[in-house]
Amino acid sequence: MHRHTIQHCRTCGVTVDHRVPGDGDTRERAVCPACGTVHYVNPxxxxxxxxxxxxxxxxxxxxxxxxxxxxxxxxxxxxxxxxxxxxxxxxxxxxxxxxxxxxxxxxxxxxxxxxxxxxxxxxxxxxxxxxxxxxxxxxxxxxxxxxxxxxxxxxxxxxxxxxxxxxxxxxxxxxxxxxxx
CATH class of the missing domain: 3.90.79.10 (Nucleoside Triphosphate Pyrophosphohydrolase)
Known part of the structure; x- marks a missing residue:
């Protein structure tokens, strides 16, 4: 439900990808393809x-x-x-x-x-x-x-x-x- 609330990286402004970032994470997140920042949407x-x-x-x-x-x-x-x-x-x-x-x-x-x-x-x-x-x-x-x-x-x-x-x-x-x- 909340996966597309973040469209652009808060760090560098590039359009984010929505994917599982790796490193043991199991949920799809907004991930910046340019700087690698992982953005979380929390309650x-x-x-x-x-x-x-x-x-x-x-x-x-x-x-x-x-x-x-x-x-x-x-x-x-x-x-x-x-x-x-x-x-x-x-x-x-x-x-x-x-x-x-x-x-x-x-x-x-x-x-x-x-x-x-x-x-x-x-x-x-x-x-x-x-x-x-x-x-x-x-x-x-x-x-x-x-x-x-x-x-x-x-x-x-x-x-x-x-x-x-x-x-x-x-x-x-x-x-x-x-x-x-």
Whole structure:
């Protein structure tokens, strides 16, 4: 699926070949015929939080594509130079304008079909005031029964919320590793 995302060598600009480079590699890669640079395409990391206040979670209504107008947990692509937790906190501030106390690592969801891994941390909200950024139409608290389950933006959000509420009912939060086909 991702084999032709690189067309030109990032080192010298020559059009790359797509082949198994050798040296024990077993996957087709973008290989520069001029300078020999092997280019790798790796999954993107999406980081976010499950912000909660009492028995409610904070969701953001998306103002951007994909899934404009659908509800999501605050999350986005991790940036270079930040840890997963720093990225998750940054995304929560940017998308929801929420003040949080970062909690424990909660879930990792692999989505090979789109080349992404989504990671969520628990985050206790310090209060119920929000100031959503330009990527969100609104930010609101929901109890489990109020969550707009049919209007969630992503499968990873649904899976994470289901595990959050199940763990909350049990009185103990676990760590969840999920593969989404």
């Amino acid at each position: 993107l990391l999406v980081v976010g939080t499950v912000p909660y206040l009492g028995d409610q979670v904070l969701l953001c209504k998306r103002a951007i594509e994909p899934r404009h107008g659908k509800w999501t947990l605050p999350a986005g692509f991790m940036e270079l130079g930040e840890t997963m937790a720093q990225g998750a906190a940054r995304e929560t501030a940017e998308e929801a304008g929420a003040e949080i106390e970062m909690g424990a690592f909660f879930s990792a969801m692999s989505i090979p079909r789109v080349g992404q891994v989504h990671v969520f941390y628990l985050a206790r909200l310090l209060h119920g005031r929000f100031n959503p950024g330009h990527e969100s139409l609104e930010a609101r608290l929901f109890t489990e029964s109020e969550v707009p389950w049919n209007d969630l933006a992503f499968t990873t959000v649904r899976e994470t919320l289901q595990r959050f509420f199940a763990d909350r009912r049990r009185g103990q939060f676990g760590v969840h590793d999920v593969d989404i086909a």
